[in-house]
Amino acid sequence: MNSPVPPRKPIPQQQRTSISSKxxxxxxxxxxxxxxxGYVTxxxxxxxxxxxxxxxxxxxxLQREGLFVERRSRTLRSSKTIIQGQASKVHASILMVLYQNLGGSPTINTINTTALTKSYSLYLAILQELPESDQKSWGEKLSISDAWALAREIRTKDxxxxxxxxxxxxxxxxxxxxxNLDCPFCRPLFPSSMLSNQVELPVSNRVELTA
Known part of the structure; x- marks a missing residue:
C-alpha cells in the first residue's frame, strides 16, 4: 500500500518576496x-x-544618468517591410547567418538576445568594410529590432x-x-553608376560568414 503524499509546505512570504525581487x-x-x-519597447x-x-x-x-539610448524606430517591423529587394536581403542574410553561427542550432526554436546583440555589433563592423554604392538602398542598415523580428520568424518557421x-x-x-529574389549573392553586389565598382564575390568568399 502506497503511503499518502504529504502536502507541500507553503513557501514563506519572505522567501517569495526574495524570489520576486531577484x-x-x-x-x-x-x-x-x-x-x-536600441531595442524597441x-x-x-x-x-x-x-x-x-x-x-x-x-x-x-538611463537618460538622466547620461547614458545614450538609441531609438531609430518605435515600431516593430516584419520581413515584409524589411526585405524589399536585393540590398535589404543581403543585409538580412549577413545578419542572420552571423546570428545562427553564434547562437547555434537552438536559434531555430528560441530567440537568443545575447547572440543577437553580438551578431548585430559584428554586422555593423562588417558594413564598415563593404564597398560603397551610389544607390541608397545598399547603405540602409537594419536596426537591432529588425534583427529580432527576423530571428522571431526563424523561430516561428516563417x-x-x-x-x-x-x-x-x-x-x-x-x-x-x-x-521574389532567391539568393541575393548570385547577382553583382553594391552596384554603382561606375560599372567598375560593382562587386561579385568569389565563390570561396561566399561559403560562410564566421564570427
Missing amino acids: DEIEAVLRTRSMLIS QIIQIETGLTQKRVRSISHD AAVLNCKSCKAEYFEAVHEST
Missing part, C-alpha cells in the same frame, strides 16, 4: 541593456515581461537560412518578404 532585478538589468542596444516587454510604463521609466532613468546550390553562399529566406 526576478525583478534581473528584468530591470536586462531592460537597461536592451534599451542601450515592444520587444523589451516581450523579452522581460515588464510593462510598457516600467520600460519607459527605466529609459528615462523563415530560414538556406544554402545556395549555385554560389554555395548562405542566405536568409522569409515566407513574407516583399521580393
Whole structure:
C-alpha cells in the first residue's frame, strides 16, 4: 500500500518576496541593456515581461544618468517591410547567418538576445568594410529590432537560412518578404553608376560568414 503524499509546505512570504525581487532585478538589468542596444519597447516587454510604463521609466532613468539610448524606430517591423529587394536581403542574410553561427542550432526554436546583440555589433563592423554604392538602398542598415523580428520568424518557421546550390553562399529566406529574389549573392553586389565598382564575390568568399 502506497503511503499518502504529504502536502507541500507553503513557501514563506519572505522567501517569495526574495524570489520576486531577484526576478525583478534581473528584468530591470536586462531592460537597461536592451534599451542601450536600441531595442524597441515592444520587444523589451516581450523579452522581460515588464510593462510598457516600467520600460519607459527605466529609459528615462538611463537618460538622466547620461547614458545614450538609441531609438531609430518605435515600431516593430516584419520581413515584409524589411526585405524589399536585393540590398535589404543581403543585409538580412549577413545578419542572420552571423546570428545562427553564434547562437547555434537552438536559434531555430528560441530567440537568443545575447547572440543577437553580438551578431548585430559584428554586422555593423562588417558594413564598415563593404564597398560603397551610389544607390541608397545598399547603405540602409537594419536596426537591432529588425534583427529580432527576423530571428522571431526563424523561430516561428516563417523563415530560414538556406544554402545556395549555385554560389554555395548562405542566405536568409522569409515566407513574407516583399521580393521574389532567391539568393541575393548570385547577382553583382553594391552596384554603382561606375560599372567598375560593382562587386561579385568569389565563390570561396561566399561559403560562410564566421564570427
